[in-house]
Amino acid sequence: MADRTAPVPAHGTARTGRTPLVVVGDALLDRDLTGCAERLAPDAPVPVVTDCAERVRPGGAALAAYLAARDGRDVTLVTGLGDDPAGHALRRLLDDWMEVVPLPLTGDLPEKTRVLAQGQPVLRMDRGSGRAHEATGEARRALRSARAVLVADYGRGAADALRDTLAENPPAVWDPHPRGPAPVPGTRLVTPAAREARRFAAAPAGRGTPPETGPRPPSRAGDLRTAAQDAAALVRRWRAGAVAVTLGARGALLSYGDCPLLVPAPGELHGDSCGAGDRFAATAAGLLADGALTGEAVEGAVAAATAFVAAGGAGALTRTGPADGHAxxxxxxxxxxxxxxxxxxxxxxxxxxxxxxxxxxxxxxxxxxxxxxxxxxxxxxxxxxxxxxxxxxxxxxxxxxxxxxxxxxxxxxxxxxxxxxxxxxxxxxxxxxxxxxxxxxxxxxxxxxxxxxxxxxxxxxxxxxxxxxxxxxxxxxxxxxxxxxxxxxxx
Incomplete structure (x- = not known):
């Protein structure tokens, strides 16, 4: 069993009295191209987006780590990073905020580009197929000395590569991905979205999740009865302390395997939901690390994710310098x-x-x-x-x-x-x-x-x-x- 009182690698001790956090997962580079669309193209019924402004920001596990750092928390990010241009761009965004422990990456860092017109997404383009393919001694040491761990899995190998080390001291929060591994037994809180929970629960035990067979009506994914059944089943299957199924504007449903608790969103707020899951997971992990009960952590995470969406989501984030509670x-x-x-x-x-x-x-x-x-x-x-x-x-x-x-x-x-x-x-x-x-x-x-x-x-x-x-x-x-x-x- 690893020593949870050992020194924390993320900048030593927390600057603000908050427990340092190690985030493990798959980083992405996110890019928004925002402009205006006032006409359709003459050769196809698609909007012509003009006067685009570009904004680049951390994505995936890097976004979860970035949000935790903006909370004033010392953060170490363990993620796949290579020597490609996208990897260098991401490092520039993160270096002032956290310590980054790279895992070897095969291929280029994944990039996700959204094209928005009048603030509404009209197109998304993905490129880069890089995967973290092995652990390193530095990454294992970071995990073994961590006081709290968040796994932000995006199905690109980081959680797989470090699974044996993660199992030694189960994480506080595991945000799962259908293409990634199941959470290690003993994880305190697992946070799938409703559609993800449905896919996980429908998969035979011990096998990967089935592929999507087509779009489902939103009411089915968000149905409370279905979410409650899925959450209870996943608590038992994953041997997790609790599962919180996130329901978007409806809040989250928390289950310990029996009668669930519905934590409603604090208001009917509308905005860009991009990054809301990472905001939820980062807040819950931080609160649990600081000693909150699971229910308190989920309530705080719902409130934070709701406010995050109302403030513009990940698309509204700007780089203003390190988050220091005393700055x-x-x-x-x-x-x-x-x-x-x-x-x-x-x-x-x-x-x-x-x-x-x-x-x-x-x-x-x-x-x-x-x-x-x-x-x-x-x-x-x-x-x-x-x-x-x-x-x-x-x-x-x-x-x-x-x-x-x-x-x-x-x-x-x-x-x-x-x-x-x-x-x-x-x-x-x-x-x-x-x-x-x-x-x-x-x-x-x-x-x-x-x-x-x-x-x-x-x-x-x-x-x-x-x-x-x-x-x-x-x-x-x-x-x-x-x-x-x-x-x-x-x-």
């Missing part, structure tokens, strides 16, 4: 300077708001999820007068200076801005964030800020709150405790 501390007292710096680098500005009086676990979970959406998080806080008008006499319990100081101390918070009005609309107009986050106990109609965000192309996102956590309940409980201990005299 923007110099701007903690200057939210406007922070926003200008992130925006100048092509990054995504996220803002969240509230009173944050008696900061509790629901607040922290919301802010952590919000930070994962983009490149910085600005928290907009009600002044004392604003809280008093909204909540009544006796509030806030905690004065503004203390609330700001506690928020700034959170690793996920980049900067704090204060507003004195009843709503943060004026402040948001000054900051102009790309994404505005509120707790899931709101309805979209209750948020006057939503229309304001839309006026400059921003997006309002609802994230789930932890049930049963609220400042009002905490204050009432504290008052009751004081009354009991003082015999009714709370002076």
């Amino acid at each position: 923007d501390r110099e701007d903690a007292h200057d939210p406007y300077g922070l926003v200008a710096r992130v925006r100048a680098g092509g990054g995504t500005v996220v803002a969240a708001g509230g009173c944050f009086d008696l900061l509790h676990a629901g607040h922290v979970g919301l802010l952590q999820a919000a930070r994962r959406i983009g490149d910085c998080l600005v928290v907009c806080v009600n002044s004392d007068a604003s809280v008093r008008r909204r909540k009544g006499d006796g509030r806030p319990v905690t004065p503004l200076a203390d609330r700001v100081r506690v928020l700034r101390a959170l690793e996920c918070v980049s900067a704090v801005a204060v507003f004195d009005e009843d709503t943060p609309e004026r402040l948001l107009g000054d900051l102009r964030p790309d994404v505005w986050v509120k707790g899931g106990d709101y309805a979209r109609g209750d948020l006057p800020e939503a229309a304001l965000l839309e006026s400059w192309g921003g997006q309002t996102v609802l994230l789930p709150y932890l049930d049963g956590r609220s400042t009002t309940r905490l204050a009432a409980r504290a008052a009751a405790t004081v009354k009991v201990t003082t015999g009714g005299d709370a002076r």
